[in-house]
Structures are given as structure tokens and as C-alpha cells.
Amino acid sequence: MFNFIRCSHPDCDNFTVTNQNECFLHAADKEALHTQLVRNLEKKKPLGSYCLTHSEFTDLDFSESKLYACKLSNSIFRNVNFSNSYIQLSFFELSTFINCRFEEITSKYSVFAGSIFQNCSFAGSDILHSNFSGIHAKNSIFDDSDLYFTNFSNANLDNVSFKDCNLKKTDFNLSVRNEVSFKYSNFEEASFTRETQS
Amino acid sequence: MKIFFHFSVIGFSNTYLIGNTAGGDAILIDPGHMDIELLKLIEENNFTIKHVLLTHRHPSHTKGLLTLLKIYDFEIYANSPFIMDYKVKTLSDDSLITLSGIEVSANLIPGHSSDSLVYKIQDALFTGDVLMAGRIGSTNTSLSRSLLIRSIHEKILPLNDNTLIFPGHGPPTTLFVEKINNPDLQSEYKQ
Numbered sequence: 411m412f413n414f415i416r417c418s419h420p421d422c423d424n425f426t427v428t429n430q431n432e433c434f435l436h437a438a439d440k441e442a443l444h445t446q447l448v449r450n451l452e453k454k455k456p457l458g459s460y461c462l463t464h465s466e467f468t469d470l471d472f473s474e475s476k477l478y479a480c481k482l483s484n485s486i487f488r489n490v491n492f493s494n495s496y497i498q499l500s501f502f503e504l505s506t507f508i509n510c511r512f513e514e515i516t517s518k519y520s521v522f523a524g525s526i527f528q529n530c531s532f533a534g535s536d537i538l539h540s541n542f543s544g545i546h547a548k549n550s551i552f553d554d555s556d557l558y559f560t561n562f563s564n565a566n567l568d569n570v571s572f573k574d575c576n577l578k579k580t581d582f583n584l585s586v587r588n589e590v591s592f593k594y595s596n597f598e599e600a601s602f603t604r605e606t607q608s
Numbered sequence: 609m610k611i612f613f614h615f616s617v618i619g620f621s622n623t624y625l626i627g628n629t630a631g632g633d634a635i636l637i638d639p640g641h642m643d644i645e646l647l648k649l650i651e652e653n654n655f656t657i658k659h660v661l662l663t664h665r666h667p668s669h670t671k672g673l674l675t676l677l678k679i680y681d682f683e684i685y686a687n688s689p690f691i692m693d694y695k696v697k698t699l700s701d702d703s704l705i706t707l708s709g710i711e712v713s714a715n716l717i718p719g720h721s722s723d724s725l726v727y728k729i730q731d732a733l734f735t736g737d738v739l740m741a742g743r744i745g746s747t748n749t750s751l752s753r754s755l756l757i758r759s760i761h762e763k764i765l766p767l768n769d770n771t772l773i774f775p776g777h778g779p780p781t782t783l784f785v786e787k788i789n790n791p792d793l794q795s796e797y798k799q
Binding site: 411414423424425479483499501503504518519520521523524539540541543544559560561563564579581583584604 | 609610611613615620730731732741742743768769770772778779780781782784785788789790791
């Protein structure tokens, strides 16, 4: 897991960038830290236990990345390609994703909650046990994906496609859905109302 | 510190393995089911289970003890004195202990069950059935629900917003996400 070390800047509760004393917002050399992370991901270097939040990533190819126990939360991703990536126990919550590709990714136990997705595609992915609660997704695609035990509760979904998906134990409780398609998916095995938890 | 996540299709519950980066003595939280994948996770990371923490007594969080005790020699920690006839080291509210070289604090949050504990290790909070992504634990009565919500407000919500939440069921989340997103907590905020 990334280190739970707080930023040394007064009154800042953010976790530090890995191996630094400050968070990204208060880092002296943001550009160097950003460049190093981008290079590692573009080189397909596996990234484990790494934290860098509140950043921006534009026009990048992070395909075939391997992320384990990383935190890249509160960030903005524009035209970033994560296709064929493996993402496990990683945190992307409260981020913005515009025109991003997550095609054929594997996501396990990862958190995208509270994020905004616009024109994003997760087609053909295994998104298992992941947290998309409270997301705002518009013009986005999850077709042909396995969404077992993934949580979309309280999400706002506008023109989002879940065609031919495995929705067993997928949670759509309290989600607001406009022009959402579940064609060919087993939506009867998803949860749209509260169930008793053991 | 390393945190590993194991999902059991029996009980649909989460088990967490926590240990130091180099391996050695380790903590297991809520072994709802012991299977070959969990054994591999423990052994391939060179861990030996020395301490088991139980968030509450329900079988989907405890049943793996039967098999685990045949493999490892460990102490069990919970709020009840006995779980499935096994003697337990009882933890009360506001307990602070060091297990496998890792500092753990425990808080009693009754409501889902009378013996529900949450465990905090650094900025990771293991909430069992107290708090999950987008919901709080189920309760049998409105009184239990009120008690659960009040306890969450008093003991969990004051923690740092960056706290990572690892629940007994479903995916992980963060405290800030639950504060802004969890309808069970939102409605009470407005009262």
C-alpha cells in the first residue's frame, strides 16, 4: 500500500507523493514528479504502492499499465488511453475523465467513486468489485464487460450503454438513469433496490 | 505495510491480509471462508498468521476460523468473549493494541450487531458491516439503525477525509466519498 504520510505543508491533509515530503499540490518541482510518473506509465513499467493526486494528464498512452495499490485521485484525465491495463486496489476517486479509453482493462477492488466520465469507453473489460458510486457518466460505454459486484449506487448515468454485460450483483441502487441500455445483459441479477446484507 | 484483499464467494465477504513489506507475522481480518487462494496469498507473501481480528460474530466473517486454526497458531480478537466456541481476546471501545508489529485501534459501533468493531490501521479503516460503499449496515430495528448512524457520526465521520475504507462486503471507498455520496449518512446530516 502507498505510505499514509501526510503532506508537510501546514494545514494540508493530503498524502505525500511517494518518497516526497509534500503532496503534489505543494511539491516544489511538480513538473519533474509528473514527468517521472508519465514516463513510467508510458514505458509500461508496473506501478505499485504509488501516490500522486491532484494532477492533470492530457493526450497520453497509458495502455497496458499495471497499477497496484496506487492513488491517483482528484485528477483530470483528458484523452488518456488506459486500454488493456490491469488496475488493482487503486484509487481514482473524485477525478474527471474526458475522452478516455479503458477498453479491455481489468479493474479489481478499485475506486472511481464520485468521478466524472464524459465520452469514455470501458468496452470489453473485467471490472470486478470496483466502486463507481456517485459517478456522473455521460456518453460512455461499458458494453461487453463483466461488472460483477461493482457499485454504481447513487450514480448519474446519461446515455450510458451496458449492452451484453454481466451484471450479477452489480449495484445500481438510487442511480439516476437517462437513456441507459441494458440490452442483452442480465439486469435481473443486478440490484436496483436495497437488499439485506448478511 | 501491505494490505491484500480476498473475496469469498461463500458469504460474498471480504477478508483482508495485513503485514509488513518484508513478510513475517501478519494480521487477518474477517476470515469468512478459508480457501486455496487465501492460503496462496498468505504463503506467497511469506506471511504467518499470528492475529485474527473479527469485526463481528456473523458467520460470513468468521467461518474460515475452522480451517485456519488447523494451519496457523494465532490469537483471535473481537468484542465477544467467545466466537464459535473459540476463546477470544476481548476488545472494548477505544482499544489500542500492537499486533504483528502494527498498531491497531478498535472502536465499538453497535447497530448492525451489538459486537460490531471497526479497526483502524494508519489511515485504513476496516469497517465490517458498519459502513460500506454507498450504504450503512443493515439493522433489525429502527432503534438499531439510529444507534448505528449515531455511532458512525460520533466515531467515524470525525476521522480524516482521506481515510480509506475497507468494508466487509463490496468494494473499497474513502471517507470523503461516503460523506458526500452515502445517502444513509446524507439524510441524517440534514436533520
